[in-house]
Amino acid sequence: MRKPVILIMWGSCLDNAFTAHGQMLSKSYVAAVTAGGGIPILPLVQNDIEDYVALGDGLILPGAMGYVPRPEIARSQALERYSRQSHFESELYHAFKKTGKPILGICAGCQKINCEEGGNLHLDFRTMFGIEHHQGVTHNIETLPGSWVNKLWGTDFAINSYHGFKLAKIGKDIRITAFSEEGIPEFIEHQKLPIYGAQFHPERMRGDFPNPPEGPDADPLFIDFISACRR
Amino acid sequence: MKPLILLTGEDGVDMRSPNPFHFVKRSYGNAVSGAGGLAVLALEPRLVDDYVAMADGLLLTGGVDIHPGRYQDVFMDYDPNSGQPAPYVISVTRDSMDFLLCKAFLKAGKPIFGIGRGMQVINVVFGGSLYQDIELVMELDHPVGQDHKVEIAEDSIIHRLYGEEMTVNSYHHQAIKDLGEGLRATAVAEDGIIEAIEHEILPVFGVQWHPETYKTDDEELYHHHLTILEPPEEADPVEVELQEKAIAIKKPVPGIVTDADLEIPTDNPIFNYFLNLVRKGGN
Numbered sequence: 232m233r234k235p236v237i238l239i240m241w242g243s244c245l246d247n248a249f250t251a252h253g254q255m256l257s258k259s260y261v262a263a264v265t266a267g268g269g270i271p272i273l274p275l276v277q278n279d280i281e282d283y284v285a286l287g288d289g290l291i292l293p294g295a296m297g298y299v300p301r302p303e304i305a306r307s308q309a310l311e312r313y314s315r316q317s318h319f320e321s322e323l324y325h326a327f328k329k330t331g332k333p334i335l336g337i338c339a340g341c342q343k344i345n346c347e348e349g350g351n352l353h354l355d356f357r358t359m360f361g362i363e364h365h366q367g368v369t370h371n372i373e374t375l376p377g378s379w380v381n382k383l384w385g386t387d388f389a390i391n392s393y394h395g396f397k398l399a400k401i402g403k404d405i406r407i408t409a410f411s412e413e414g415i416p417e418f419i420e421h422q423k424l425p426i427y428g429a430q431f432h433p434e435r436m437r438g439d440f441p442n443p444p445e446g447p448d449a450d451p452l453f454i455d456f457i458s459a460c461r462r
Numbered sequence: 463m464k465p466l467i468l469l470t471g472e473d474g475v476d477m478r479s480p481n482p483f484h485f486v487k488r489s490y491g492n493a494v495s496g497a498g499g500l501a502v503l504a505l506e507p508r509l510v511d512d513y514v515a516m517a518d519g520l521l522l523t524g525g526v527d528i529h530p531g532r533y534q535d536v537f538m539d540y541d542p543n544s545g546q547p548a549p550y551v552i553s554v555t556r557d558s559m560d561f562l563l564c565k566a567f568l569k570a571g572k573p574i575f576g577i578g579r580g581m582q583v584i585n586v587v588f589g590g591s592l593y594q595d596i597e598l599v600m601e602l603d604h605p606v607g608q609d610h611k612v613e614i615a616e617d618s619i620i621h622r623l624y625g626e627e628m629t630v631n632s633y634h635h636q637a638i639k640d641l642g643e644g645l646r647a648t649a650v651a652e653d654g655i656i657e658a659i660e661h662e663i664l665p666v667f668g669v670q671w672h673p674e675t676y677k678t679d680d681e682e683l684y685h686h687h688l689t690i691l692e693p694p695e696e697a698d699p700v701e702v703e704l705q706e707k708a709i710a711i712k713k714p715v716p717g718i719v720t721d722a723d724l725e726i727p728t729d730n731p732i733f734n735y736f737l738n739l740v741r742k743g744g745n
Contacts, residue, residue, distance in 0.1 A: 275491030
């Protein structure tokens with residue numbers, strides 16, 4: 232049987248040689264999808280989204296990424312870059328969602344799903360509430376019984392944390408299935424469709440250098456997700 | 463179903479982030495799309511067999527230098543004239559991806575198109591070699607960013623598409639030395655540098671110039687950025703803050719260009735040729 236093809240959304244960057252618009256993806260996502268039994272590919276052209284959706288068996292919306300080879304030109308193109316990415320990602324998400332095939336959002340991808348379903352975000356909860364969830368701090372989360380994340384890793388375990396925004400109003404049919412001890416949403420599961428989101432980075436919680444070392448191995452999440460993508 | 467075209471990308475490392483990444487210039491995907499193909503970026507060298515089974519053609523894109531060990535040469539990591547370290551960039555992980563894919567597509571008989579570094583990959587896969595630097599080794603002046611003429615060999619792909627002579631752009635510092643087995647040079651610059659190759663029998667060809675970029679926004683940006691020494695004037699800060707906030711809350715920004723607004727050129731001769739070749743399934 233053919234392995235499931237997993238589309239992974241890109242982040243925007245500038246190309247080294249031409250300083251022209253480019254599309255990028257951290258290799259940690261690639262390794263996690265490969266270990267989970269999928270074939271990772273990057274869709275590239277917005278006009279062809281319907282064709283990508285037909286090709287893909289599953290979709291991953293990754294965390295925020297950026298790369299600019301020359302810092303002095305970082306700002307001049309930034310708005311256009313991120314706007315293009317945001318627009319592409321919205322269209323890809325809704326086209327994919329229509330097919331009923333599985334979707335996994337990670338960090339900013341999880342936030343994207345919530346926003347596309349009518350929710351919103353707190354943009355500066357670190358200073359608003361004095362809670363630090365950025366720069367890789369390790370903390371524990373608690374999961375709800377009966378949820379996917381609970382089935383994967385149990386009720387209480389350690390994760391990494393790299394987010395400056397948090398989910399505020401929760402989107403339609405989205406259920407929060409894990410919280411930090413301060414009450415910050417850490418995992419979401421759609422109640423009717425196979426759509427999931429992690430506020431942390433499961434793709435970094437595996438392999439030879441898991442982050443955090445005391446957390447659970449995230450391979451079961453990718454294996455489970457990619458199995459669900461088999462047609 | 464559109465033909466699926468697999469692209470190779472660059473391997474990147476950002477000094478400010480611990481995560482290595484893949485990236486690709488957008489104009490490659492746009493050019494493939496404009497010719498009627500579905501462009502995807504290959505990501506995992508361990509899945510080469512799966513990629514070959516899925517895809518109908520391979521586009522080897524431009525990028526950093528090939529490790530000279532691949533063509534039995536020693537990496538010239540210093541300038542032989544000054545003795546100073548040379549600023550050449552290689553990526554052995556990218557080499558692995560490009561070479562594995564190129565060999566696998568050859569074995570499958572599926573078409574391969576190489577651009578810039580991609581043309582050099584094809585040459586090295588067939589046993590050819592490269593000059594490690596045009597200026598230092600060949601002692602020629604072949605400046606980056608300056609268009610020049612090429613002479614085109616009769617009875618070649620390039621001749622059928624462009625005629626006897628054409629002007630091309632130029633963004634390379636290495637060049638083909640010995641041609642690989644079964645390959646022939648089909649375009650040559652006035653200084654003798656090989657600018658295009660094709661295989662005598664197999665559906666494999668490449669160009670040293672960048673047809674995906676020629677006379678596009680990429681080139682404008684390239685020349686524009688060369689002239690930037692100071693940060694550009696900032697836009698109206700209130701407007702910028704509104705736009706940044708819209709992006710932060712994951713909403714499209716009104717009035718800012720999106721990919722849906724872009725006009726993708728459909729008349730790029732060499733990409734149209736490649737896609738026709740792919741549709742015919744090779745020869």
